[in-house]
Amino acid sequence: MFTMGEDMMKQWAENWEKLMGDQLEKLVTNEKFISEMSKSIAATMTGKAVYSKMLDEQMAAMNLPSRTDIVKIMQKLTDIEERLVDLTEKFEDYVDARESRPAAAAAAGAAPEAKGKKHKK
Amino acid sequence: MAKAKELKEMPEEYREIVSRSVLKSYTEADRRRLGMEPTRKTPVFRQASWTLYRCGEDFKTDYNPVVVVPSLINRNYIMDLLPTHSLIEQLKASGLDVFLIDWGDPDAGMGQCGFDHYVSVWVRRAIRQVKRLTGCKKVQLAGQCIGGMMATMYAAHPELRKDLSSLFLLTAPIDLADSGLLATWTGTEGFDVEKMTAAYQGLVPAKFFHASFPLLDPKKQLSKYRGLLENFEMPGFKQIWEALDIWGSDNVDFTRQAFIELISTFYQENAFYKAEYSVMGQPVDFRDIDIPVLSLVARDDHVFNEKAAKAIHECKAAKKGNLDYHVIPAGHVSLIAAHPVRITTFALIKEFLTR
Numbered sequence: 296m297f298t299m300g301e302d303m304m305k306q307w308a309e310n311w312e313k314l315m316g317d318q319l320e321k322l323v324t325n326e327k328f329i330s331e332m333s334k335s336i337a338a339t340m341t342g343k344a345v346y347s348k349m350l351d352e353q354m355a356a357m358n359l360p361s362r363t364d365i366v367k368i369m370q371k372l373t374d375i376e377e378r379l380v381d382l383t384e385k386f387e388d389y390v391d392a393r394e395s396r397p398a399a400a401a402a403a404g405a406a407p408e409a410k411g412k413k414h415k416k
Numbered sequence: 417m418a419k420a421k422e423l424k425e426m427p428e429e430y431r432e433i434v435s436r437s438v439l440k441s442y443t444e445a446d447r448r449r450l451g452m453e454p455t456r457k458t459p460v461f462r463q464a465s466w467t468l469y470r471c472g473e474d475f476k477t478d479y480n481p482v483v484v485v486p487s488l489i490n491r492n493y494i495m496d497l498l499p500t501h502s503l504i505e506q507l508k509a510s511g512l513d514v515f516l517i518d519w520g521d522p523d524a525g526m527g528q529c530g531f532d533h534y535v536s537v538w539v540r541r542a543i544r545q546v547k548r549l550t551g552c553k554k555v556q557l558a559g560q561c562i563g564g565m566m567a568t569m570y571a572a573h574p575e576l577r578k579d580l581s582s583l584f585l586l587t588a589p590i591d592l593a594d595s596g597l598l599a600t601w602t603g604t605e606g607f608d609v610e611k612m613t614a615a616y617q618g619l620v621p622a623k624f625f626h627a628s629f630p631l632l633d634p635k636k637q638l639s640k641y642r643g644l645l646e647n648f649e650m651p652g653f654k655q656i657w658e659a660l661d662i663w664g665s666d667n668v669d670f671t672r673q674a675f676i677e678l679i680s681t682f683y684q685e686n687a688f689y690k691a692e693y694s695v696m697g698q699p700v701d702f703r704d705i706d707i708p709v710l711s712l713v714a715r716d717d718h719v720f721n722e723k724a725a726k727a728i729h730e731c732k733a734a735k736k737g738n739l740d741y742h743v744i745p746a747g748h749v750s751l752i753a754a755h756p757v758r759i760t761t762f763a764l765i766k767e768f769l770t771r
């Protein structure tokens with residue numbers, strides 16, 4: 296009676312993988328195939344973009360915010376957050392500079408302009 | 417004739433692992449069960465979607481802090497995958513103060529942020545925070561994959577590079593012309609990234625570009641589950657296999673601007689290699705890098721071939737003998753995460769960062 300053993304199964308799997316792998320490798324390196332695939336994806340996505348634009352117009356006609364509007368608001372929020380962090384950094388740099396100035400003067404010894412002055416926070 | 421071995425029944429655990437992998441039904445419990453991300457991390461700065469973490473608990477060190485910039489394509493925990501399979505763990509064991517950026521999940525509002533923004537604003541800001549926290553004037557910048565490309569831009573910029581004492585690149589591409597299958601695909605006639613992403617506002621979904629990743633190495637994909645079965649009884653194999661599978665299926669969306677730049681500016685025009693890409697309004701040329709550099713390249717990398725990283729030899733540091741360049745006989749991530757050769761990788765990194 297025929298028994299499919301482990302070795303036979305392994306051999307079969309290896310052969311199948313090699314055959315499929317070789318074919319797939321040929322396909323993914325075939326410039327004509329890639330070019331056609333790229334054009335097909337680009338055409339589909341362009342169609343999707345046109346559909347999204349139509350949806351935006353319909354939402355605008357109903358006085359409702361579209362996804363484009365929401366993305367624009369999110370971009371503004373990102374810009375505002377960026378600006379806030381920028382200002383925080385500038386303030387931190389200013390405080391650091393003020394705090395290090397008297398210490399640097401003291402380290403330098405008798406710096407005339409630092410004499411008798413006390414650093415205020 | 418030798419008698420054929422009887423076909424053994426597949427272990428129940430194997431069926432469960434394959435089922436989770438095929439259905440991508442991984443949960444937080446799976447990550448905990450495997451002990452993924454073993455190093456403790458404390459968030460020290462947060463902005464937009466990204467967070468800067470300080471790794472470990474002991475921060476005393478004799479060396480400049482290390483800031484790790486991960487890739488944008490996958491999550492950063494490939495660098496802290498499992499105990500003994502973790503670059504971060506090794507860096508901490510070497511007595512380094514390690515900071516790790518987590519890019520998180522970008523939102524649609526960040527869609528206009530390209531590589532220039534990532535490097536000149538976010539990486540710069542992360543380094544500024546590290547300098548303030550540690551009191552050090554310079555840091556050692558490390559970058560993996562696309563993160564390595566960003567680290568190279570930072571080190572090449574005339575102003576930004578003043579923050580750095582050394583640069584460590586892990587499978588980081590520079591010259592993307594003829595750099596492998598991705599370069600072939602993007603260089604094909606009709607590959608128009610603007611049209612392909614025209615329908616996406618702000619973000620390019622991970623599933624859009626990750627669908628093509630298995631095709632970079634089809635034979636490996638086909639033998640994936642057979643490989644698991646054949647090595648199932650090997651100690652630790654199934655854990656590392658599953659951890660890598662979890663990481664591989666945990667993909668991140670790209671900001672549209674960064675995606676377009678990656679494909680159009682870096683792949684199709686090869687602008688970074690040609691020193692035509694600008695950061696903060698100034699073209700950056702990696703040939704100007706003049707600090708010690710360690711570049712580790714994977715010999716069997718299916719994402720970028722060795723040629724993409726070899727260009728680092730053209731920098732000033734290389735001409736002065738300050739470049740350590742090693743080709744490791746492993747894959748794109750296995751050189752730090754899985755392959756036994758990672759021990760060699762870790763030793764090279766430790767030796768460089770603790771000089």
